[in-house]
Amino acid sequence: MPFDETIERANPTGFFDTEDITMSIATIHRPGSARTIDRGALLPGSAEYAAARARIVGDQYPAAIVEAASTADVQRAVITADRLGVPLTVRGTGHGSVAGVDGRLLLSTAAMTGVAVDPWRQVARIRAGARWSAVIAAAASYGLSPTSGDFPGVGVVGFTTGGGVGWLSRKYGYAADNLVSADLVTADGRLITASADDHDDLFWAVRGGSGNFGVITELEIALAPVSRVLSGTVNVPIDRAADFLRWFGDHADQVPDELTLAPTLRRSVDDHGPQLAIGAVWAGDVDYAAGALRVLRRVTGVDFGQELRSMPYAKINIPGTPPRGFELYDGLDEELIRAVIDAVAAPDGEAQALEFRHWGGATARPGIDHGPVGHRDVPFSIKINAEPATVDRLADSATGKQFLNFLADPSRTRTAYRITDYYRLRELKRRYDPANLLRPAHNILPA
Secondary structure: OOOOOOOOOOOHHHHOOHHHHOOOHHHHOOOOOOOOOOOOEEOOOOHHHHHHHHHHOOOOOOOEEEEOOOHHHHHHHHHHHHHHOOOEEEEOOOOOOOOOOOOOEEEEOOOOOOEEEEOOOOEEEEEOOOEHHHHHHHHHOOOOEOOOOOOOOOEHHHHHHOOOOOOOHHHHOOOHHHEEEEEEEOOOOOEEEEEOOOOHHHHHHHOOOOOOOOEEEEEEEEOEOOOEEEEEEEEEEHHHHHHHHHHHHHHHHHOOOOEEEEEEEEOOOOOOOOEEEEEEEEOOOHHHHHHHHHHHHHHHOOOHHHHOEEEEHHHOOOOOOOOOEEEEEOOOOHHHHHHHHHHHHOOOOOEEEEEEEEOOHHHHOOOOOOOOOOOOOOOEEEEEEEOHHHHHHHHOOOOOOOOHHHOOOHHHHHHHOOHHHHHHHHHHHHHHOOOOOEOOOOOOOOO
């Protein structure tokens, strides 16, 4: 059951009076105006606009701001933007890449929070402004977990529609792979539900196509039968880092799907010098973990079985920082291994932390009708927290492909998809939003 029960689907234009519908662009930009486009919409010149602008987008100046509290608010905002010819950009919790919003209508869905879990179906229904922390807490009551990211404060919708990788991805797939349905307002103001059975073309597109095809108001996701995991971080001396990374590059594809490793080369915060810190999460039967962990002991000299602890999924706390760069790699060759170690360990090294992650598993075995999340065959990624010169140097040996969630440069959006999927997305954009009204950070132009 949707959170909003009084939703206009067939005739959304009924939400507006004539004055609101016909407001001109000049009126939106009129200095000192405190009028609103519609209920809850704020215009430049009002204290409310200034406060909302500072809170949501900082130093950018949208033509107007709508802080939606309901699906009806979203429909009003979309229709108004369409009638006025003003591009619309949506901001949820504000963790994703920031689109330029100067002169646009900015729609915030941050107030649309709410999570409901159906334990029998093992799904969660989630409103547009909810964060993963709320979903994790609600699902835990039933011994379930979502395929969320590393940081629970991230918003669900942007993460999921961008693909979504996290600690459970190798076992249960991307967050987008676990999308069951999405309620979205299309560029013409219609509210539709996209699923495998209805509007399946849009259902395909939103599972990796970001917010290009509609403003998502609610979605349903499948939950994984995971309540507890083994998790922890094991510190390995830097002089063993090269041997481990060689093993990792050669054998990561043989690691069980239940195990995700995040080896991180980092400068030590104390006097112990640089280290290799290996974050690990086992999301399966504990009785089967021992064999996989014994292999790691042979490679590192550290008993992972003694270092990892059983804990609720919500308690995973493996340190990480937002990266300055993120790249995908087909393999870890000797030149790359030496480059990353030198970037951290050499006296003139410019990297603070380099986090490796291996993929494969369920992410590389999607269902036949999976969405456009790209590069499922790429085995490794590196999050790069370093000076720009180091970021550029390490990017030289990468694939040039990207995961959308980590793509900071909107001009590289095409690199997040297979070429056939990208052109299919452009055709769908032409069908559902030919004027390119909806413009997320990773905007896909109509064909």
